[in-house]
Amino acid sequence: MNETIELMMKHRSVRKFKSDPVSEEQLAAIVAAGQMASSSSNVQAYSVIAVTDQEKKSKLAELAGNQAYVNECPVFLVWCADLYRLNDAAKRHLPDKESYADSTENFMVATIDVALASQNAALAAESLGFGIVYIGGIRNRIEEVAELLQxxxxxxxxxGMCIGVADQETGIRPRLPLKAVLHHDHYKSAQTLEGVQEYDVTSTEYLKERTNGERTTPWSELMAKRLTEPARLQVREFLERKGFLKR
Structure with missing residues (x-):
């Protein structure tokens, strides 16, 4: 392995931060590194909102399910899929043409673009000695978040993404075995399910150690529960109102 891969293999989510600030220069470097991620046809269909205002962070923490670390981290990045710029370009340069910004394909392009950019930025932040954690909870009350951020x-x-100097030591969560993820030439169903069985053992041991024996539920059972419970079903209606997923 090299230094880059070693850094990537040490990733862990951090949920407690010191008060040390993230400087403007560091923030700019982190986001600029994110911008160097691959982008479909160079559309760069994303925007990042850096929130440092304490009142606004507190509100976002509440909207995300009362996650205290959103409030406590020095800077909270909200990663947005963004077709606004592209739609404006279409109106200015081709006003007589119909825009397909509302298509499912363009929704996917924007969402993939922002995911790629954010992971570049996460790696850049960790290379500078910061810890990060992604916050999907901002979709709990997604319309209020969108209004708050205009x-x-x-x-x-x-x-969202919390960034700051870690104030805790956490273990590295084991991932699925490679055989459950990596296929050669075609998808191997039996192989991936064998990998899940192996991972149930590994993840149960990790969870048992992490919680001092209080939790021992296998990964596949946790995923079964997650998949059979409705979550954030209001998001689609919100997306359609914002101009996405109409065709």
Missing amino acids: LPDGAYPVF
Whole structure:
């Protein structure tokens, strides 16, 4: 392995931060590194809102399910899929043409773009000695988050990211075995399910150690519960109102 891969293999989510600030220069470097991620046809269909205002962070923490670390981290990034710029370009340069900014394909392009950029930024932040954690909870009350951040039609908040100096030591959560993820030439169903069985053992041991024996539920059972419970069903209606997923 090299230094980059070693850094990536040490990733862990951090949910407690010191008060040390993230400087403007560091923040700019982190987001600029995010911008160097691959982008479909160079559309760069994303925007990032850096929230440092304490009152606004507190409100976002509440909207995200009362996650205290959103309030406590020095900077909270809200990563947004953003077709607003592109739609404006279409109106200016081709006013007589119909825009397909509302298509499912363009929704996917924007969402993938922001995910790629954010992961670049996460790695950059960790290389500077910061810890990060993604916050999907901002989609709990996604419309209120969009209003708070004054997002225009064509933009939606995909997830948040806390950044700061870690104030805790956490273990590295084991991942699925490679055999459950990596296939050669074609998808191997039996292989991936064998990998899940192996991972149930590994993840149960990790969870048992992490919780001092209080939790021992296998990963596949946790995922079964997650998949069979409705979650954030209001998001689709919100996305359609913001100009996404109409065709």
